[in-house]
Amino acid sequence: xxxxxxxxxxxxxxxxxxxxxxxxxxxxxxxxxxxxxxxxxxxxxxxxxxxxxxxxxxxxxxxxxxxxxxxxxxxxxxxxxxxxxxxxxxxxxxxxxxxxxxxxxxxxxxxxxxxxxxxxxxxxxxxxxxxxxxxxxxxxxxxxxxxxxxxxxxxxxxxxxxxxxxxxxxxxxxxxxxxxxxxxxxxxxxxxxxxxxxxxxxxxxxxx
Ligand SMILES: Nc1ncnc2c1ncn2[C@@H]1O[C@H](COP(=O)(O)OP(=O)(O)OP(=O)(O)O)[C@@H](O)[C@H]1O
Numbered sequence: 001x002x003x004x005x006x007x008x009x010x011x012x013x014x015x016x017x018x019x020x021x022x023x024x025x026x027x028x029x030x031x032x033x034x035x036x037x038x039x040x041x042x043x044x045x046x047x048x049x050x051x052x053x054x055x056x057x058x059x060x061x062x063x064x065x066x067x068x069x070x071x072x073x074x075x076x077x078x079x080x081x082x083x084x085x086x087x088x089x090x091x092x093x094x095x096x097x098x099x100x101x102x103x104x105x106x107x108x109x110x111x112x113x114x115x116x117x118x119x120x121x122x123x124x125x126x127x128x129x130x131x132x133x134x135x136x137x138x139x140x141x142x143x144x145x146x147x148x149x150x151x152x153x154x155x156x157x158x159x160x161x162x163x164x165x166x167x168x169x170x171x172x173x174x175x176x177x178x179x180x181x182x183x184x185x186x187x188x189x190x191x192x193x194x195x196x197x198x199x200x201x202x203x204x205x206x207x208x
Contacts, residue, residue, distance in 0.1 A: 001026050002047070002152060002183055007056035009042050015208040016042055018055070022201060026151070029174060029184040029194075034203030040187040041081060043203070044154050047185060048078045060152070074103070074150075081156040081187075083140035087129035091120050091139045094128055098143060106146045114145035119166065133161040144173055153177060155186040168193050 001024060008018035016039035024030055032040045045051040047058055049065045049072060058065045060072045085094050092111055099106050115124060118138045123131060128139065137160060144153065153174070159167050171192045174184045184198075 001061055002185075003059045003062075004047060005057050005059070007043070007046060007058070008054040009039055009046060010054040011039075011042060015054075017203055017206040018208055020056070020201075020206055024183050024185065024199075026181045026183060027178050029178050029186070029198035031198045031200050032185065032187045032203065033200050034207075038203040038207060040203060041156055044078070044156050044185065044187065048076060048154050049073070050078070076152045076154065077102075077143060077150045078154045079140050079143065079156065079158060081160070083136045085128040085136055085139055088127055090123075090125055090127060091115050091131070091135075091142070092124050094139050095142050095146075098140075099146065104146065110146055111142075114142040115139070117145050118142045134163060134166065137161045138166065141170065144177075151182045153182060153184045153186075155184065157187055157189070159188050159190055159192055 003023045005021050007020040009016040020043070022030065032043055034040050042051070046053045049058065049069060060068065060075070065072045084098075086097065089097065092108075092115060095111050095115060096108070099111070112124065115121065118141055120135060120138055120142070123135055128136065131139070141158060158170060162170065171194050174186070175195055178184055
């Protein structure tokens, strides 16, 4: 369903990887691994169509994502490594803004339920600037609970700053998404308690 062929990524004068290929069918989870600076974020952005590879192509449902950009993005949820929050807005306002920007019409009650589900029930009305790092991360992750119709989740360091219980909860959520036929691509530097280990793509093995 998501496939990449012969990808190469050039940053400045440095070739990060080349000849990278992958195929992810419905229900699969892929962990992109590698040391700092080896191109994990760069690869995720290419897979999402947010940046262009030096060479190669990404396909979604068999079509070049550049040719089906709007349809592809309607099926994609991308969460970057830093939660993009407006510090003056509450978690609820931030979530509603992100959903609106992504074209998702989600009832407010569902947004509140998502924030409560992610453990922010007591912080709904606080400005984001006073949230802890883990709470800020949770605001972004709340989108996972209102993203039911988006099969492809691409998540850059989603476990960062989460406590042990939240890491376990997120791992279970990602696995449930795959069991339901979704696809997850993620990066993480930490071991997550998945019931079954995801596929791993180690960029250290592809380094140029
Ligand atoms: N515009 C740019 N010009 C030059 N180099 C860049 C540019 N953007 C990124 N890089 C470099 O590309 C490399 C890969 O960056 P990337 O963020 O993809 O790595 P990463 O594997 O996700 O790292 P980390 O584990 O630290 O998150 C880094 O060395 C970075 O400095």
